[in-house]
Amino acid sequence: xxxxxxxxxxxxxxxxxxVIAVKSFETRMRMMSLPRVxxxxxxxxxxxxxxxxxxxxxxxxxxAIQLLERADRNGTIQDYY
Amino acid sequence: xxxxxxxxxxxxxxxSFFYGKRSDLSFKFISELTPENASIxxxxxxxxxxxxxxxxxxxxxxxxxxxxxxEGYKEQKNFEYDDGPFHPLQKPLSSIKLTLLTSSGHFLKGxxxxxxxxxxxxxxxxxxxxxxxLKEAPQLSEIPFDSKSEDLVVRHGGYxxxxxxxxxxxxxxxxxxxxxxxxxxxxxxxxxxxxxVGACSQKRLLKKTLPDWVDKFVNLGVxxxxxxxx
Numbered sequence: 001x002x003x004x005x006x007x008x009x010x011x012x013x014x015x016x017x018x019v020i021a022v023k024s025f026e027t028r029m030r031m032m033s034l035p036r037v038x039x040x041x042x043x044x045x046x047x048x049x050x051x052x053x054x055x056x057x058x059x060x061x062x063x064a065i066q067l068l069e070r071a072d073r074n075g076t077i078q079d080y081y
Numbered sequence: 082x083x084x085x086x087x088x089x090x091x092x093x094x095x096x097s098f099f100y101g102k103r104s105d106l107s108f109k110f111i112s113e114l115t116p117e118n119a120s121i122x123x124x125x126x127x128x129x130x131x132x133x134x135x136x137x138x139x140x141x142x143x144x145x146x147x148x149x150x151x152e153g154y155k156e157q158k159n160f161e162y163d164d165g166p167f168h169p170l171q172k173p174l175s176s177i178k179l180t181l182l183t184s185s186g187h188f189l190k191g192x193x194x195x196x197x198x199x200x201x202x203x204x205x206x207x208x209x210x211x212x213x214x215l216k217e218a219p220q221l222s223e224i225p226f227d228s229k230s231e232d233l234v235v236r237h238g239g240y241x242x243x244x245x246x247x248x249x250x251x252x253x254x255x256x257x258x259x260x261x262x263x264x265x266x267x268x269x270x271x272x273x274x275x276x277x278v279g280a281c282s283q284k285r286l287l288k289k290t291l292p293d294w295v296d297k298f299v300n301l302g303v304x305x306x307x308x309x310x311x
Contacts, residue, residue, distance in 0.1 A: 033165030051248035
């Protein structure tokens with residue numbers, strides 16, 4: 001919820017945002033009408049994957065950053081596979 | 082008169098994982114399941130564990146946990162907005178300045194914000210006092226992107242921090258941001274990454290702290306922010 005509020009306020013201040021969240025938070029993210037969200041199939045507390053999996057962390061983060069550019073409307077929610 | 086020793090109900094058992102006598106932040110979602118679904122989850126987990134012992138493949142256990150967590154959280158609807166803002170990126174990625182802000186509760190050693198006025202609060206106390214934290218305004222921790230991971234501390238009463246203790250990048254991917262900047266994916270980073278404890282008063286966050294945070298990011302010339310909830 002907190003990050004959802006941060007995203008909404010930053011967007012209003014003309015700062016684009018991308019949220020990386022675990023799949024379990026999908027309902028929360030959708031209910032908050034966020035601009036861009038990447039949902040990861042990871043366990044709670046590990047949205048970027050398991051510890052020291054540098055390759056996976058970079059891939060997830062890169063996918064999220066690409067979504068910053070590709071999204072063209074509020075509510076762009078994508079699953080990471 | 083001697084106190085009656087009643088057996089614990091299954092419903093009480095599953096509720097106890099949510100800040101009760103069996104508090105477990107990785108399994109607190111069980112309290113959100115119906116007793117029927119909780120029993121199916123636990124039984125399935127036992128079965129998966131035995132199969133995983135046999136073939137040394139933990140993926141089915143991970144999938145079982147993931148499905149349980151998704152099921153447990155799917156009805157949580159604390160805030161609802163019909164629509165929301167959208168600010169399109171004004172430049173190509175290769176020329177933007179990014180920052181990182183997470184609600185993971187990371188901070189630098191020696192720069193503890195002393196939540197609830199407590200010096201050196203432990204993770205155990207943070208969990209025990211979670212409902213006090215939910216009344217407080219959040220404190221923003223500044224963490225230089227070139228910090229060593231061994232200089233970071235994490236404490237958060239709302240989630241299981243064990244993975245984040247081993248590697249902060251699981252929820253605070255500050256080193257991975259540097260990796261992607263070095264690869265030329267985007268142009269620049271702020272000097273600091275930012276973190277706060279997301280288990281805070283939403284009213285205070287919106288009214289008191291967020292306006293200051295926004296001013297800070299605007300003054301830093303940030304084009305976009307990567308945000309990570311936990």
